[in-house]
């Protein structure tokens with residue numbers, strides 16, 4: 165079984181600060197990580213390979229330094245890493261990104277064998293759109309299985325797969341066909357610690373690097389800013405509210421008095437609420 | 448490749464982002480559409496919230512607001528049509544077929560893109576639910592148009608373009624995104640970000656039926672079953688009138704009981720900030736914020752929560768925000784309406800007790816007299 169998994173190197177957004185005056189992102193010194201959601205997908209891919217045999221190819225589109233993330237993925241045990249890197253990709257929105265990745269996946273298929281499953285994470289933590297996975301599926305005509313919490317049986321002979329997919333209010337049990345694209349939900353599995361051998365291999369492995377042309381992309385106008393129908397017009401900080409919270413003083417007061425005072429203040433601002441709450445309590 | 452027959456996404460001329468004259472093939476794209484999400488006979492409330500927002504956009508543009516209902520033949524589907532009218536749609540496109548009974552990407556994408564190709568909307572809005580995101584991504588790719596995810600604000604620009612604002616970089620910034628040279632302009636919006644519009648007594652409008660030209664055996668993915676969430680209360684968090692939440696300031700998993708006690712005393716739902724989910728102190732569907740649920744209660748009480756931007760974006764729609772925090776400089780006091788600088792672990796029991804006292808039947812009689 166050949167599994168391709170797409171990962172993205174992202175800034176650790178927990179550590180991002182916004183410049184208070186210019187409203188720009190201060191990236192200096194912000195470490196980059198593999199998009200955390202992608203790690204669940206990677207682990208799922210590795211488990212399937214371990215269970216069914218085959219190979220896992222990790223693919224990333226990004227600047228040359230995204231190589232770090234690919235090397236990390238090799239350290240977890242992926243068999244091969246491909247980096248799609250070219251200045252033509254700069255400024256890609258989700259449509260342009262899914263175009264480039266789908267072309268690269270097609271090329272991976274030609275070069276290393278067609279994939280049975282393409283994995284992506286549920287979404288990225290910097291873009292948060294959850295759109296790239298569906299975009300790739302559509303372009304490559306793969307069955308699209310998003311928000312998958314569990315992969316059940318795979319019948320490689322019959323080319324069938326069963327998955328559990330989270331949806332509003334419950335879980336859907338689906339039976340589909342290979343090849344498919346699966347976006348994996350967080351918390352589906354525990355991410356392994358790579359073995360010592362894997363770490364050694366990762367350090368020595370050659371990462372396949374493709375430019376747009378090398379990946380077989382002929383129409384460069386479909387990549388990057390030029391291939392992106394969406395345009396960011398304005399970036400700004402959320403407006404601060406004019407007044408700060410009205411404070412309930414606590415000095416020289418019992419907790420009981422402070423609580424009564426807070427409740428009085430709540431019901432002064434929201435008078436009907438008192439009756440609703442009392443009513444809800446069956447009082 | 449299924450999208451091969453489409454023209455590639457390419458700006459009308461020159462650099463993307465510069466508004467050129469809209470290509471001729473898009474000139475007759477008109478009207479605002481809202482996808483009415485119907486799953487297992489239930490309309491997701493986000494669809495009504497979107498109709499409320501769609502109404503404003505349609506009025507600004509001077510065009511009609513349409514709902515799009517895809518579902519199995521039967522009462523539930525027609526009920527969704529009536530509800531779409533009641534929440535403001537001028538017309539509803541309806542596609543009925545047994546194969547639209549349970550959501551699956553393939554048939555929904557096919558029918559939706561057919562509808563768009565036939566009737567040409569200029570704006571198409573969907574809920575950012577699991578269903579909406581799954582569908583929106585494939586529809587936008589098939590149509591080769593722009594899609595903006597998880598918008599928190601929608602507006603129409605002076606030149607009639609959709610201005611879709613969404614959080615970026617983990618919520619630290621907002622950005623406004625346009626799809627200038629393609630149609631439809633697509634956006635998803637999370638549940639509870641937009642207010643629920645008034646339900647009106649306008650239960651009729653124009654209905655346009657769309658014939659589904661697709662057979663079950665053409666669809667690869669099959670639904671084997673559905674397992675509803677056992678704790679249905681979990682799903683109520685986003686729609687609760689009163690929510691009490693705890694954060695890392697509570698210090699230990701046991702102290703979450705204090706939050707639950709208060710919630711129980713006032714008939715509220717309880718929630719938490721993200722670190723508590725990461726620590727395994729609470730299940731993920733209790734998380735409030737950018738990567739959790741957006742809530743819009745009448746009253747939100749946050750105990751031991753600092754008010755990071757990713758939390759803030761999930762609670763800003765609350766009518767009244769009350770913060771309990773030991774740190775007077777905590778960012779939550781910048782957007783809370785009422786605050787108390789005190790130890791939540793000691794204060795929560797006192798607050799629970801005080802609420803119980805105040806809301807007891809005895810005191811209610813006093814209040815009435």
Ligand SMILES: Cc1cc2nc3c(=O)[nH]c(=O)nc-3n(C[C@H](O)[C@H](O)[C@H](O)COP(=O)(O)OP(=O)(O)OC[C@H]3O[C@@H](n4cnc5c(N)ncnc54)[C@H](O)[C@@H]3O)c2cc1C
Pocket residue numbers: 176177178179289617693694695696697719720721722734735736737738739740750751752753754755756757758761771772773774777789790791792
């Ligand atoms: C991509 C991304 C997505 C995220 N999504 C979300 C999200 O959806 N929801 C979310 O909540 N967070 C989210 N976060 C995390 C967010 O940035 C904050 O880290 C988180 O909200 C902080 O949680 P907290 O306020 O509970 O903890 P802390 O920031 O540790 O704050 C604890 C607060 O408790 C106070 N405190 C301490 N002791 C007491 C006491 N005894 N009594 C009262 N107060 C006390 C402290 O003064 C402090 O203000 C996200 C982060 C990233 C990077």
